[in-house]
Amino acid sequence: MGTLILILGVALWAGAHFFKRLAPEKRAEMGEAGKGVVAVALLISIVLMVIGYRMAEPTVLWTTPFWMVHVNNLLLLLAFYLYAVSGLKTNLHRRIRHPQLSGFKAWAVGHLLVVGTLQGLILFGGLLAWAVVSVILINRANRDWTRPPEAPAWKEGAAIVGALFLMLIVGQIHGWLGPWPFGGAA
Template identity: 70%
Template sequence: MGTVLLAAGVLLWSAAHLFKRLQPAKRAELGDTGRLYATVAIFASILLMVLGYRWADPVWLWPRAGWMIHLNNLLVFVAFYMFAVSGLKTSLARRIRHPQLTGFKAWAVAHLLVAGSVQGVILFGGLLAWAVVSVIVINRANRDWTRPPEAAIWREGVALVAAVFLMLVVGIIHGWVGPWPFGGGA
């Protein structure tokens, strides 16, 4: 049952996010009601993914080596940095068209490394597939990309500090609700 809920959550997440891109006229027709539907669907998908992941009996596909935890943490840090880059419109945002989706893909790959179970593949592999498809769909719909203006160098420093802060806060919360992400037990 858990695996079914997990897969349903990943599919609902994907559908809620891709609806605007695949059905822009229908989404525009719905207006604010469409935004409300999407928000409810996204929250429902997260609930389904969390419950499904917790309730699924783990079927292990590969063991987790100690070095994988360190690579996972590096990739998660890159993911947080890419989110900060997007929000702050740093100079790196001029070179990467989709910094948030790039960060999301780094996060998903990181978790695939350390969650070597069937439910890990469904969750993180499914979300990785969604992010890849999203980039393709967005690029096909909007072939012309206007790069953001040049940004002050201090923004890169702020993005770096924000990524460190987020890594620590989310890591602590992760340790409360799941496995301790920084290795060394707990």
């Protein structure tokens, strides 16, 4: 039952995000109210993913060596950095068209490396597939990309500091709610 709930959560996440890309006329008809509908669908999808992941019987598909935790953490630091790059519109954002989705993909790959269970594959593999398809759909819809303007160099430093800070905060919360993400004991 948990696996089915998890699959429904991932499917709802993808469907809510794809709605604008796959049915733009219908989404436009909904106006501002459509944002609320999508937000509620996304919230429900997250709840379903959490409940489904926790309920699913862990079926081990592979085991990972201990050092893979460090590879995962590097990918997550990259993910946080790419989110900061997007928010601050740094010069790296001039080179990467979709920094948030690139960061999301790094997050998903990192988790796939260390979570070798069926529910991990469904959750992180499904979300990775969503991010890849999202980039494809966005690029098809908006073939002309205007690079953001040149940014001051301090923004890169701020993105790095922000990524490190978020990594520590989210890592601590992750440790409270689930496994300690930094290796060793908490």
